[in-house]
Amino acid sequence: MKTDAKSLPNLKEAANRTKSPIQITSAKSKPSDALKSWAKGRKYCIYTYGCQANVRDSEYLRGYFENIGLTETEEGTEADITIFNTCAIRENAETKIYGELGRMKQPSQNNPDMIVGICGCMMQEEKPLNFIREHFPYVNLIFGTHNIDDIYPLMNEIIERKNRVISVKSIEGDVIEDMPSKRFEKYKAFVNIMYGCDKFCTYCIVPYTRGKQRSRKVEDIVKEVEELKAKGYKEVTLLGQNVNAYGKDFESPITFDVLLEKVAQTGIDRVRFMTSHPFDFQERVFEVMGNYSNIMPALHLPLQSGSSEMLKKMNRRYDRNIYLDLVQKLRKHVPDVNLTTDIIVGFPNETEEQFEETLSLVREVVYDSAFTFIFSPRPGTPAARMKDETPAEVKKARFLRLKELIDEQATYTASKFVGQIVEVLFDTVSKKDKTKISGYERHGRLVHVDGDESLIGQIKKVKITSSRTYSLMGEIIDDWRRSSKSWSN
Ligand code: SAH
Ligand code: SF4
Ligand code: F3S
Numbered sequence: 465m466k467t468d469a470k471s472l473p474n475l476k477e478a479a480n481r482t483k484s485p486i487q488i489t490s491a492k493s494k495p496s497d498a499l500k501s502w503a504k505g506r507k508y509c510i511y512t513y514g515c516q517a518n519v520r521d522s523e524y525l526r527g528y529f530e531n532i533g534l535t536e537t538e539e540g541t542e543a544d545i546t547i548f549n550t551c552a553i554r555e556n557a558e559t560k561i562y563g564e565l566g567r568m569k570q571p572s573q574n575n576p577d578m579i580v581g582i583c584g585c586m587m588q589e590e591k592p593l594n595f596i597r598e599h600f601p602y603v604n605l606i607f608g609t610h611n612i613d614d615i616y617p618l619m620n621e622i623i624e625r626k627n628r629v630i631s632v633k634s635i636e637g638d639v640i641e642d643m644p645s646k647r648f649e650k651y652k653a654f655v656n657i658m659y660g661c662d663k664f665c666t667y668c669i670v671p672y673t674r675g676k677q678r679s680r681k682v683e684d685i686v687k688e689v690e691e692l693k694a695k696g697y698k699e700v701t702l703l704g705q706n707v708n709a710y711g712k713d714f715e716s717p718i719t720f721d722v723l724l725e726k727v728a729q730t731g732i733d734r735v736r737f738m739t740s741h742p743f744d745f746q747e748r749v750f751e752v753m754g755n756y757s758n759i760m761p762a763l764h765l766p767l768q769s770g771s772s773e774m775l776k777k778m779n780r781r782y783d784r785n786i787y788l789d790l791v792q793k794l795r796k797h798v799p800d801v802n803l804t805t806d807i808i809v810g811f812p813n814e815t816e817e818q819f820e821e822t823l824s825l826v827r828e829v830v831y832d833s834a835f836t837f838i839f840s841p842r843p844g845t846p847a848a849r850m851k852d853e854t855p856a857e858v859k860k861a862r863f864l865r866l867k868e869l870i871d872e873q874a875t876y877t878a879s880k881f882v883g884q885i886v887e888v889l890f891d892t893v894s895k896k897d898k899t900k901i902s903g904y905e906r907h908g909r910l911v912h913v914d915g916d917e918s919l920i921g922q923i924k925k926v927k928i929t930s931s932r933t934y935s936l937m938g939e940i941i942d943d944w945r946r947s948s949k950s951w952s953n
Pocket of ligand 3: 513514515517518551552553585586668669670673674753758
């Protein structure tokens with residue numbers, strides 16, 4: 465098969481930050497007649513890895529596919545076009561993809577028309593792209609995070625010319641406003657408020673794979689939320705790699721608190737946002753959170769390390785005291801806030817004392833839960849070039865100590881919900897038992913109750929009866945002055 469390598473990634477180039485202003489444009493790609501007739505009666509499947517940015521990108525791809533008449537299947541081996549939307553954040557995110565791709569070998573041989581595609585952050589890196597190019601000849605479509613809107617012409621090339629196509633732009637493009645999209649959920653929606661990241665934390669690949677920071681206009685975001693509300697959506701999560709830098713890239717900059725307030729004023733039932741970066745944090749965000757009951761009392765505030773020296777090496781732009789001060793201000797404005805975080809253990813040459821500083825900060829703050837990671841060197845990032853003499857077993861042991869502390873805190877903070885009445889937006893029926901349903905309460909805790917699918921999309925009051933580390937169990941009450949027992953009698 466001939467390969468048409470239209471463009472290949474280059475991580476060095478991707479680190480460039482141009483001053484040129486970002487244009488807001490419309491989706492350009494139109495399906496050809498040949499593509500539309502190919503799609504008739506055929507199926508697509510998308511496997512999504514990584515963060516919410518990828519989930520949203522997969523929703524765009526679903527929109528493009530459904531618009532030409534493809535129907536979705538959950539099994540990639542049965543589809544005519546199967547896409548792997550990949551993540552590059554840690555090495556294990558990448559290695560698992562190779563095994564998954566292997567499953568497509570046989571089906572692609574049985575169905576010579578099959579398109580096996582791979583996209584997402586991993587394809588923005590030279591090494592994995594070349595590895596796939598060499599070792600997986602049946603992967604015939606490779607594209608990146610900046611050219612989702614090219615999907616139709618790329619598919620066309622495979623269908624009409626039987627070419628293998630590789631098209632990965634290193635430099636971000638414009639903000640495209642009206643890409644088609646088919647969302648995964650009916651009541652909760654992710655809304656991008658910005659793309660890319662300019663922070664360049666030394667361990668992180670995202671600024672290379674997602675390009676420079678580009679904020680969407682306030683009007684476009686608010687319009688999207690209003691449309692979602694009109695369609696019956698109950699919850700939006702505003703998405704950005706660091707939402708506190710929202711609007712800094714505008715010619716007349718605005719700040720995130722302004723946007724957050726406007727979104728809350730749409731009156732949608734629930735507003736969440738992620739991820740916040742402690743740098744760029746405006747205290748006014750806390751005030752806005754405290755002032756609007758439809759902004760959920762939850763904040764994900766990545767710490768990464770409790771040691772100021774480590775934070776400096778990570779280029780995080782805050783230190784231990786600034787972080788602690790922020791937490792104090794947050795709790796002043798939103799006393800019942802659910803505080804969660806991300807922590808990296810084993811950054812190059814982290815000492816025992818520096819690790820202990822992370823433990824002591826965690827003890828001081830008390831988190832509701834946390835994602836903890838062992839540092840994974842990402843080729844092309846500054847931290848991957850740093851000498852690192854800490855043995856892997858030491859890192860693993862630290863990771864386990866931290867995990868134990870976090871689990872202890874999560875168990876304790878969950879137990880405080882027992883006896884309380886919470887509001888749950890139900891979204892999932894248990895796969896194993898159709899009489900069990902779950903959803904999230906305002907703070908973001910997962911709650912399970914007895915109930916059926918008629919509750920999906922509804923917000924109900926639930927009395928919490930017991931707790932586990934990462935979930936709560938309860939009973940629905942129609943009137944919280946009566947106990948659930950008398951209600952069910
Ligand atoms: N933009 C978000 C985080 C996105 S990545 C923020 O700045 O908070 C999610 C988390 O993955 C990070 O917070 C970090 O804890 C972790 N992470 C990122 N790169 C990593 C690496 N190279 N090794 C281990 N963990 C990493
Ligand atoms: Fe990565 Fe830092 Fe940007 Fe988050 S803020 S995406 S950790 S570079
Ligand atoms: Fe992964 Fe890319 Fe998100 S690297 S975490 S999918 S921005």
